[in-house]
Amino acid sequence: MNAADQIRSIRREVQRAVLGVDRAVDLALTALIAGGHILFEDVPGVGKTVLAQALARAIQASFRRIQFTSDMLPSDILGVHIWRPDTQAFEFREGPIFAHIVLADEINRASPKTQSALLEVMAEHQVSLDHRVYPLPRPFFLMATQNPIEFQGTFPLPESQMDRFMMCIPVGYPDPQAESHILLTPSPERLLQQVRPVATTQDVLTLQAAAEQIYVHPDVLQYVVQLARATRRHPQVLLGISPRAGKHMVAAARARALMEGRPYVTPDDVQALCAPVWAHRLIPRMPPSTSPAEWAQRVLQDVLQQVPVPV
Structure with missing residues (x-):
């Protein structure tokens, strides 16, 4: 199977769960294969979380969702060193950022201090903590969301962070036929169950190398x-x-x-x-x-x- 066929098979599986928004699926795949990150700027309920979960299932990637809030600390995302009395040493407890695909939900609800914790993560795919460096899983793909309508209790993303997102797109509403099908589906989990694993994270790394x-x-x-x-x-x-x-x-x-x-x-x-x-x-x-x-x-x-x- 050549690269284009493999990408088409991944797209086909993602589209089993994400209906009627093919452009958003294509651009998310483009950003993943290009080694970048993507920001979905759209209203709630259009399938951003399902898209991220479906993509993770299709490529057999680890997936974590982080719900950003105003009281969140950088350690809640990156992780923290814990003292272990039995070993008389510090042990690093990984934060939820340590996954192949991470959904940063409502990223603009976090304070600027917490948002800044993602700068190194997005640019260098690593976490620096207490003079130690911890590499993130490869491939690493950050999919963030923010609501363009609601501004109360939010903190605008700084230019330095916006520039680290390869793409910023709306998901958009599905076409009428797809929306009718969604309304008849009991839950998003039912749609996600239809997504089959057709590639691996190693395949994605191979596709990224081929794109280069x-x-x-x-x-x-x-x-x-x-x-x-x-x-x-x-x-x-x-x-x-x-x-x-x-x-x-x-x-x-x-x-x-x-x-x-x-x-x-x-x-x-x-x-x-x-x-x-x-x-x-x-x-x-x-x-x-x-x-x-x-x-x-x-x-x-x-x-x-x-x-x-x-x-």
Whole structure:
């Protein structure tokens, strides 16, 4: 089985439980294969938790869900050293972050101090505690959620953390046929029981390594660079696309090419991923008249029209 077929089999299993939101499933798989993390910004009840659980079942990965609250401490996430009188030594008790797939539910309800505990985790896939370093399981995939409507009792994610999410997307509502099927299903667990394990975490690591070998033509690479630079020059933008965001774009485009069975990246890959990968990173000079997401997508459309497409 080649890489594209294996990815299709994983997608097919996830879609047994996550109905009618195929784009969200595809982008979550893209972020996983690209080695990034994803932020779902959507209202409650659209299937974010089920998506994470279904993906974990399909690839036989360990899964933990962390419900973020305002009184949560970094040690509640990372873990803590416990003194053992019988051995006269400290023992490290792992926190819930030590899993292949971690769902950080309502991440913006945690205090900035607790949110900052995830910075090293997301960038370096490790936990540093009391001068010791503990590596996380590989692959490590953080799937976070936040409600874009409710702001009471929340703390906005800082730019440094938003920039570490490869993608920020809405899940969206399912189509009418899928929604009817969901309404007749007794519980999400019934849908999850239909998901079969068709890959392993080692297979995912192999897919990630294969994605890194996808060819990126110098003209396509320059296309990404020019798009990023155009966002920094845009008159409405205070903070444009960073080099890290450019790296995320290249990695995501490679993963998309692998998913479609191509050994190379095309400009279409970049254009298709522009909003999911870059929109959440743009900071406006003035408060926009529309929602931040709509404003960012409009800016990116301007940039895509301005920068010539390589042929």
